[in-house]
Amino acid sequence: MQRTVYFVSDQTGVTAETLGHSLLTQFDGQEFRLVTVPFIDSVDKARATVERINMAAEREGVRPIVFSTLVQDELRTVVRQANALFLDFFDAFLGPLELELQMQSTHTLGRAHGVTDTASYMRRIEATNFAMAHDDGGTARSYEMADVILIGVSRSGKTPTCLYMALQYGVYAANYPLTEDELETATLPPAIRSYRDKLYGLTISPERLQQIRRERRPHGRYASPQQVRFELRAAETLYRRQSIPFINTTDKSIEEIAAAILNETGVERRVR
């Protein structure tokens, strides 16, 4: 039996999705149909949402689950009346926080994912530009500005990790590919040799790397078991010999890789 889950928000819905997703992953074997309903910022839109939820309840014979991050009392009161399990994020936590801080919360339109701060918006954009310019060895090579430089063989996860760190944390992350030639010499490439303290290595299981490379180029040496194994073994040897910290990205999400790198290097987030 499928359950429909609504993420209802007066803004982007990112917070409601994050909350709901965390909770739903704790229930195995139940199928969920996920629907995000963002920008519910008027009573009319709130009423339309209630109708939508009620129709789903009737159609499916079971009431939906609603994760709400609506802040305005007026809108919550409307959506709460839907035929659903209504889980209200602000209801649960604003009360205890108000008591603790001895302050009234502003109860203003969700601002979690808005531009509260132009400076931090600019930092994310600049960090993203930096990651783009310093991707895959890049052309710019102003590594002095880098907070961290990821190294690893082709398709080990460098690019998405750098971009995620830039967008999420405003961190300046460059990446440099370890090519076959460089791996054969077992020394650090000249371009990054003087930035040893910023280097962080990525590795991955041979099976997984083969699978990823095959999606890109099914034939030839690039995705062959021998080649993949040689490159990974050489990269790991290099990390160990040069005392470069490294992480195995197999079975890790982009979020996990990024969080682990920040945690281990102590690189500070530039944006919260």
Add this chain to the structure above:
Amino acid sequence: MQRTVYFVSDQTGVTAETLGHSLLTQFDGQEFRLVTVPFIDSVDKARATVERINMAAEREGVRPIVFSTLVQDELRTVVRQANALFLDFFDAFLGPLELELQMQSTHTLGRAHGVTDTASYMRRIEATNFAMAHDDGGTARSYEMADVILIGVSRSGKTPTCLYMALQYGVYAANYPLTEDELETATLPPAIRSYRDKLYGLTISPERLQQIRRERRPHGRYASPQQVRFELRAAETLYRRQSIPFINTTDKSIEEIAAAILNETGVERRVR
């Protein structure tokens, strides 16, 4: 008086940060020092975290606030004893969900930002590669695969929005810059003309665009008031004439721009 806030997680801390941040933005005028404590997956680490929290409480003369997404009861029990306001996301919502679903939750290590699904990891990576290859007019130009093609003048927010949509939602987003030459003709550039249904325009206030461009190139025509105004007026005229939906990105965060585009175009997330 500053308050220290801890985001404590057995995994990346992304969920705790997102939820805590949403709540804290509702309290104006209170300063918070934010500390993420990820990967707390053993009783020893939980105890060390308690010590850390208690020391902050003593040092600052006011107890910290702890947002916890710890799932394992054993670890929560430990951290709950800290001298802090302990706000527990799972405690608040798992109970009602278990009742509603008539299921026990698995209470397993937080999996919200883990790789629950290799296919969805691959989709995010592929979408990111697509965004990189189709950035700024790109070389690849396989626009048939694009879910959406963002157009706009230089620095209107195309690149970070595309990358965010790829990483967060697995959406295939390309972007195409409207250059001066193309703006002067007031027609759609040939490269994107046959993909009209996928086009989505970005615009921005002249003041903001000037500010952003000045950071990049302080002198010359690129950031001049006349140039910026001409380009934006021409782009908006083009959008209206060609019936291309568009959004003003001034004072919007990347999350807001992305969510609004998905909401208005109906483009489906490929990843949840």
